[in-house]
Amino acid sequence: MTSAIDSVVYTLTLNFSSLQASQVGEYICGASLNDGTNTSNVTSSYSVDVQVPTPVVISSLNTTGRIFESNEIQLLCTVTITLLDVDQTVNVSWFGPNGLITMNDAKYSISTGIINSTTNESSLTFTASLSDNRTDYYCTASVGPASTVNRFELIIPSDTVTSTSTTIMFQIVPLPIISFNDVGIPVTGDSFQLVCTGTAPANVSSIATVSVQWLLNGTVFTNDTLEGVTVTNSGSMATLSFSSLIASTHERDDYTCEATLSISDVPTTKTASIMYNFLTLTNPFVFIYSSQPVFANQSYSLNCTVTIVAGDLNIAWLDGNGNELTEGNGISFNSVALSDTERGYDLTFNSLNYSDIGVYTCKASLRVDRGGVLFNGNGSANTTVSIRIPIPQVSISPGDNSPFIRGTVRTVSCSVVFTPPLPTNPNVSFTVFKDGAQVSFENSSKLIAVQTKTTGALTFQPLNFSDAGNYTCTATARDNANNPLIIPSSASDEYIATVQGIST
Incomplete structure (x- = not known):
C-alpha cells in the first residue's frame, strides 16, 4: 500500500529516430489519474524546433580571360545547403569596397537563382572602373524556412556565413x-x-x-x-x-x-x-660682335655666335690670309653653349698689338648624318680688328724766338709726338687755321708748305702785316697705308704770331 505522501513517477518517452524539419511543432503529453472516485486529466506541452544547418558559401570570379578596365566583371556567390523535407529560403547579400551593395545601386546588377535542390547562386555584375582595381568583394548567406510548418515558425534560420574575399584585379589599357x-x-x-x-x-x-x-x-x-x-x-x-x-x-x-x-x-x-617641331636645315647663321677698339697692349675680344637647327658643329677663326688660328702667342679661345641651337666661340687677344690689325673670319661648318644621308653646311662672318692711336702731342711754334719782322722770311712749324712711341711712324696730315679760317696748304709765291711724317711747316716769304694772327695747327694720324685700320686720332695746338715793322 502506498502512503499519501509517496509519489510515483510515470515516464512516457517520444523518440524521434531522425528528426525532420517537418516534425517541428507543439507536442502535448497528457496523463489521466483515476483514484477510484474521480478521474483527473493533466497535460503538458513542449515545442520542438530545428535549426537549419549552416550552408557552405563560396564567392568566385566568373569572368574569364584577360580583364581590362571597362570590361564587364561578374562575381558568383555559390551557396550549398543541406536538403530538408521542407522548403527553404536562401538569403544572399553582397559587400564591396563601400560596404553593403543594394539593388538600388545603379552600378551593380544582382540576380539570384536556384541551380538544384542543394545549390543556390547569386551573381554580381558591374563594369570595371579604375577605382575598382585591387578591391575586395564578398558575399554572405543564411538559410531559413520558406513558410510555417504545422502552423509554427520553429525552424531556426542558419547562422550567417561569410565567404572569403575575391580581389578584383584587371589590367589598365596602356597608351600606345x-x-x-x-x-x-x-x-x-x-x-x-x-x-x-x-x-x-x-x-x-x-x-x-x-x-x-x-x-x-x-x-x-x-x-x-x-x-x-x-x-x-x-x-x-x-x-x-x-x-x-x-x-x-x-x-x-x-x-x-x-x-x-x-x-x-x-x-x-x-x-x-x-x-x-618641324625645322628645315640651313647653313649655320654666324654673327660677330666686336667691342670698341682699344689701344695697343690691351685685351680685346671678338664674340662669334653660331645658330643651327641640329647637327655636329665645328667653329674656327681665320686670319686675313685664310689661315686657321691656334691658341697661343697671345691668343685664346672660349667655347660656350648658349642654348640647344646656339653656340658661342670667342677669340681673345690677351695683349693687342699692331701686328694684330686686320680682317678676321669666324667660320662655322655643320654636318648632319641621318641614316647615311649627309648634309654639310657652312657659314661665316668677318670683322676688322683696329687699334686706337694714342692722341698725339701737337705743338706749333716758330723756328726760333726772334721777332716776326715785316719783309723777312720766317717759318712756323707744327709737329707731333706719340707717347708711347708707335712701332712705325703713321701718316700725319696737318691742317692750319688762321683766326679760325683754314690756310691753304698749297705753295704760292708768298707761302711755301712742306710736310714730313711728323712735321708740317709754313714758310712766309716775305712776312707781311697781314700774316699776323692766331694760328692753330691740327694733326690727324692714320696708319702707313692711310686707311682707318688704325683708328685716327687728332689733336691741335695754337700760336699767336705778331708781325712787326722794321725800325728806321
Whole structure:
C-alpha cells in the first residue's frame, strides 16, 4: 500500500529516430489519474524546433580571360545547403569596397537563382572602373524556412556565413607608343618625308591594334591642309610627304601625331599624341660682335655666335690670309653653349698689338648624318680688328724766338709726338687755321708748305702785316697705308704770331 505522501513517477518517452524539419511543432503529453472516485486529466506541452544547418558559401570570379578596365566583371556567390523535407529560403547579400551593395545601386546588377535542390547562386555584375582595381568583394548567406510548418515558425534560420574575399584585379589599357622617323634631311628646297608610327606596348602587342593620324593645329591632316604636303594613313603608320620644303610655309611647331590603341571586346581605347617641331636645315647663321677698339697692349675680344637647327658643329677663326688660328702667342679661345641651337666661340687677344690689325673670319661648318644621308653646311662672318692711336702731342711754334719782322722770311712749324712711341711712324696730315679760317696748304709765291711724317711747316716769304694772327695747327694720324685700320686720332695746338715793322 502506498502512503499519501509517496509519489510515483510515470515516464512516457517520444523518440524521434531522425528528426525532420517537418516534425517541428507543439507536442502535448497528457496523463489521466483515476483514484477510484474521480478521474483527473493533466497535460503538458513542449515545442520542438530545428535549426537549419549552416550552408557552405563560396564567392568566385566568373569572368574569364584577360580583364581590362571597362570590361564587364561578374562575381558568383555559390551557396550549398543541406536538403530538408521542407522548403527553404536562401538569403544572399553582397559587400564591396563601400560596404553593403543594394539593388538600388545603379552600378551593380544582382540576380539570384536556384541551380538544384542543394545549390543556390547569386551573381554580381558591374563594369570595371579604375577605382575598382585591387578591391575586395564578398558575399554572405543564411538559410531559413520558406513558410510555417504545422502552423509554427520553429525552424531556426542558419547562422550567417561569410565567404572569403575575391580581389578584383584587371589590367589598365596602356597608351600606345609613338615614334618619328625622318626619311632624308629637311633641307630647304628638297623633298622630305616625316613618318609617324604607333605601336602597342609588349604586354598587349598580341591583342591590340593601333591606328595613327596626323593633325595640324588640332585638325585632322588632309591633302588640302598645307600646300605641297600629302598625307598617307596606313593603319599604325602615317606619312607626311613634302614635295619641296619651304621654310616660311612648312616650318611649324604644331604638327601632331595621334595614335589610338584598341583591344577587341574592351570598350576603353587609349589615345596618345606628340607634337613635332618641324625645322628645315640651313647653313649655320654666324654673327660677330666686336667691342670698341682699344689701344695697343690691351685685351680685346671678338664674340662669334653660331645658330643651327641640329647637327655636329665645328667653329674656327681665320686670319686675313685664310689661315686657321691656334691658341697661343697671345691668343685664346672660349667655347660656350648658349642654348640647344646656339653656340658661342670667342677669340681673345690677351695683349693687342699692331701686328694684330686686320680682317678676321669666324667660320662655322655643320654636318648632319641621318641614316647615311649627309648634309654639310657652312657659314661665316668677318670683322676688322683696329687699334686706337694714342692722341698725339701737337705743338706749333716758330723756328726760333726772334721777332716776326715785316719783309723777312720766317717759318712756323707744327709737329707731333706719340707717347708711347708707335712701332712705325703713321701718316700725319696737318691742317692750319688762321683766326679760325683754314690756310691753304698749297705753295704760292708768298707761302711755301712742306710736310714730313711728323712735321708740317709754313714758310712766309716775305712776312707781311697781314700774316699776323692766331694760328692753330691740327694733326690727324692714320696708319702707313692711310686707311682707318688704325683708328685716327687728332689733336691741335695754337700760336699767336705778331708781325712787326722794321725800325728806321
